[in-house]
Amino acid sequence: MGREFVEIFDGWVESYDASVSGQDPEYRDVFEKYEEILSAVTKKSFGTVVEFGTGTGNLTAKLMEAGYKVTGIEPNEAMRKVTGERFPKISVIDGDLLAFDAPENIDTFVSTYVFHHLTDVEKVNAIKKYANLLSKGGKVVFADTVFTTEEAKQAQIEKERARGFNNVADDLEREYYTTIPVLTEAFENAGFDVRFDRMNDFVWLMDATKK
Numbered sequence: 001m002g003r004e005f006v007e008i009f010d011g012w013v014e015s016y017d018a019s020v021s022g023q024d025p026e027y028r029d030v031f032e033k034y035e036e037i038l039s040a041v042t043k044k045s046f047g048t049v050v051e052f053g054t055g056t057g058n059l060t061a062k063l064m065e066a067g068y069k070v071t072g073i074e075p076n077e078a079m080r081k082v083t084g085e086r087f088p089k090i091s092v093i094d095g096d097l098l099a100f101d102a103p104e105n106i107d108t109f110v111s112t113y114v115f116h117h118l119t120d121v122e123k124v125n126a127i128k129k130y131a132n133l134l135s136k137g138g139k140v141v142f143a144d145t146v147f148t149t150e151e152a153k154q155a156q157i158e159k160e161r162a163r164g165f166n167n168v169a170d171d172l173e174r175e176y177y178t179t180i181p182v183l184t185e186a187f188e189n190a191g192f193d194v195r196f197d198r199m200n201d202f203v204w205l206m207d208a209t210k211k
Contacts, residue, residue, distance in 0.1 A: 026165045032200040044141040047107030053114035057083040108139045115144045124186045131190040140208040
């Protein structure tokens with residue numbers, strides 16, 4: 001359920017905001033247009049929002065500013081503490097993309113840079129779960145690294161190795177980055193209309209609406 005990657009963030013909690021702001025050259029392309037990505041997810045959302053992987057609370061801040069009622073789901077204790085201290089008035093609880101205590105009447109599920117922690121089979125099961133918890137018109141708005149094809153993924157890995165960006169390449173090989181066709185099938189089979197918009201060389205915005 002993605003929990004095998006939770007401890008990675010123990011060592012990243014102090015430097016995460018520096019990474020997403022482009023201060024880490026190796027991850028600069030991954031987080032290009034980071035603020036635009038957060039804003040795009042926020043604009044596509046509405047109502048009562050469940051946010052997966054709150055991290056240090058950057059997306060949470062935009063959701064709160066937009067006036068949404070937010071529940072944060074964060075499996076890493078250190079990250080959960082940061083978001084909880086930053087936003088003491090909201091609930092930030094232990095959970096993950098598949099195992100979480102859901103509030104009633106959810107309108108939107110959101111996340112950024114999180115969905116790749118699930119295998120493709122787990123992604124399918126998660127999307128089915130979201131469909132069961134949403135009413136007609138409810139949304140799943142995720143932004144994450146996704147590839148058009150497996151060949152495109154392998155080409156990106158080779159590119160990163162050639163640039164000496166072995167940490168990025170290792171991430172792409174270790175975690176469960178998938179393709180647009182796989183996600184399209186998963187969302188459509190669960191009863192969603194879905195579209196994908198490219199945000200940078202890595203990240204796509206997934207905007208799924210329950211039919």
